[in-house]
Amino acid sequence: MSRKHNATGRSTGDGHFIQMHEWFFKSHAWQAASVYEQALYLAIKRRYNGRNNGDIPMSHREAEQLLNCSNRPIAKAFAGLEEKGFIKPVTKGSFDWKVAKQGKNHGRSTRWELTELPPDLPQRVLGGGTKEFMSWKPKEKSAVCPEHTSGTLSAYHEKSMVCSEHTMKAGVYAHGTR
Incomplete structure (x- = not known):
């Protein structure tokens, strides 16, 4: 495929390039x-x-x-x-x-x-x-609070999402009591 050139010898291609560092x-x-x-x-x-x-x-x-x-x-x-x-x-x-x-x-x-x-x-x-x-920094994820859980900590969760069976029975949630 041949490219077209203008009078100065520059390519008259169909667009420009995107520079990403x-x-x-x-x-x-x-x-x-x-x-x-x-x-x-x-x-x-x-x-x-x-x-x-x-x-x-x-x-x-x-x-x-x-x-x-x-x-x-x-x-x-x-x-x-x-x-x-x-x-x-x-x-x-x-x-x-x-x-x-x-x-x-x-x-x-x-x-x-x-x-x-x-x-x-x-x-x-x-x-x-x-x-x-x-x-920009990623949102920090924290471990489940040990005082509100029954068992070992096995996963990381955002504090707003923390809610285990033990804490639900006690009525305690990561963002306060219910």
């Missing part, structure tokens, strides 16, 4: 991200053109079509990416938007900013992005 992949947040979160992040990053960070459109419906899945994992993926600090919503989408102030049709999808990159809108920043995902 090794430090990004080694971050705790990326390693803890689900497959849907990772795929969604790449789909959002594909829409970044070098000048639109802070105005990258992606709706839940578009994400469902791109990732070929239902709305439940997409909603969780968006929430997970926001919670881990990969993306920030700049303008929330709405079905109530009809016409922009200038009279032009305006997309209804949420506009996203990738925290990995410096924001471009409303004014381009030359520094780096906030990289909020680099300071």
Whole structure:
């Protein structure tokens, strides 16, 4: 297959590449991200053109079509990416938007900013992005409290989920008494 070239000899290929650094992949947040979160992040990053960070459109419906899945994992993926600090919503989408102030049709999808990159809108920043995902830590899981259990500790649970048969009879729960 031959490639077309312009007058300067540059390829006139069909798109651009996405750069992903090794430090990004080694971050705790990326390693803890689900497959849907990772795929969604790449789909959002594909829409970044070098000048639109802070105005990258992606709706839940578009994400469902791109990732070929239902709305439940997409909603969780968006929430997970926001919670881990990969993306920030700049303008929330709405079905109530009809016409922009200038009279032009305006997309209804949420506009996203990738925290990995410096924001471009409303004014381009030359520094780096906030990289909020680099300071993300997984939620700490604690052992079941020994004073509220009968038996050995065999699993780790979040404190809000701790409830054994012994503690249920006593009416004691991890978040208080019932």
